[in-house]
Structure formats: structure tokens, C-alpha cells
Amino acid sequence: MIAVQTEPELPAHAVKGCCAKFYASDAARLLLGDSFHPGGKRLTERLGQALHLGPADRVLDVACGDGQAALVLAKQFGCSVVGIDYSADNIRRATQAARAAGLDRRVVFCCGDGEALPLAAGSFSGVVCECAFCTFPDKHTGAREMRRILAPGGRLGLSDVTLERPLPPELQSLAAWVLCIADARPADDYRTILAGAGFAEFAHSDHSWALRETVAAV
DSSP, X not given: OOOOOOOOSSOHHHHHHHHHHHHTSHHHHHXXXXXXXXXXXXXXXXXXXXXXXXXXXXXXXXXXXXXXXXXXXXXXXOOEEEEEESOHHHHHHHXXXXXXXXXXXXXXXXXXXXTBOOSOTTOEEEEEEESOGXXXXXXXXXXXXXXXXXXXXXXXXXXXXXXXXXXXXXXXXHHHHHHTOTTOBOHHHHHHHHHHTTOOSOOOOOOHHHHHHHHHHO
16 A cells, blocks of 8 residues: 655645644634534543553543533543643634533543644643544644643543545535545554554544544535
8 A cells, every 4th residue: 555645735734733723713613513523422431441440540632623522521430630632713712612511520622733832741630532633734743742631551542534435426626625534544554654653552443433423514
């Protein structure tokens, strides 16, 4: 298999800003509903179960959007969660949602770049990143940053779009922009990137049904 990476036509900050602006928009909510990633709450819960999260864990949600996944993790597993997102509008909405849910003591949100996390090394026992890693212009740096902030024995849960063959016609226009999958990679590429950042003992499961549901909704 040959994987070809193309450089984005826009600068990295513009690529990040484009996706962040869309996912903070009313159009995103109209098209995607309460959850901005395929599988919604169901896959977030599956991710938390796979990471064996519990009340003793401190979890970072990278590219947290409007905070729905972070709230699900805190409710279902009792862990404390920090959500970080490139969009100030998303952080404002997420903070309001945490307050309304009575979870603002266990779930906090801040603006930041997934490729330059403003957080101390070794300060989290878990990291989740749902349907966002494929949008990182520099995935190697993003993976190293997620590894850096994990304490020894920490776990990463990555839920994302993988691309094993050319995009089908229904994903070549509007849906491709909505789902931000222009730089999605084969699963083996993600594994290689994560291994290069120091991650090991990988487990992988296929939830293609979630993407099909999202595409149909869009």
C-alpha cells in the first residue's frame, strides 16, 4: 500500500481555523445535531470503557468541540476532564453546558492548539481525541504532545476516520468539508505516527456504521 501525503494549500493555522470555525457554527449544529463526531455518545462511552476510566482519572479531551463528549465521560465514569479546543466560541458553549449540567467542578474547558498543548507534562492519566486527529496539519507533533502530557502508564483513546481507499463520490464535496476528512489516513498510518511518538500496545476496532449514519444525516 502506498500512502501519499499532500501539503495543505492553506497555512496550518488557516486549516485549523477553518475546521474550528465551522464546528462552532449554527450550520454544524443543524447538520450534525448535539454530537459533532460519528457515533456520538455511544462511541464516546465505548472509548471510555476501552480506557478503563474511573473516578481517579484526570482526562484531557483534545479538540473537544462544544464539550458534549467531555460531559459524557464525566457523567458515565466519574473522572475529571479538561477540554481544549481551537475555537473560543466552542469553549464558551462548553463552559455553559458544564455549568448547566452541574459538572463545572469536574469539567473545565480552555482554548488551545492540539499541536502545542498549554499543559504540564505528565499531568493526565488519559487523553481522548474524537474525529479530530485527521484534521491536524502536523499529526506527528500532535501525537508527541498528547504523549507528553500523559503520566507513566497513561492511555490514549483515538476515535477517527480512517481512509483505506479513495473517497467515494458522496464524500467528495459538502460532506468532506463537514466531516473534515481531507487528510484522513489508513489505520496503519495512524498506528505508525502514534508509535513514533512513544505509544505502544495498540487495540483497534472498526465502527464504520457510525460514519455511514453521519453521512446519511448530512
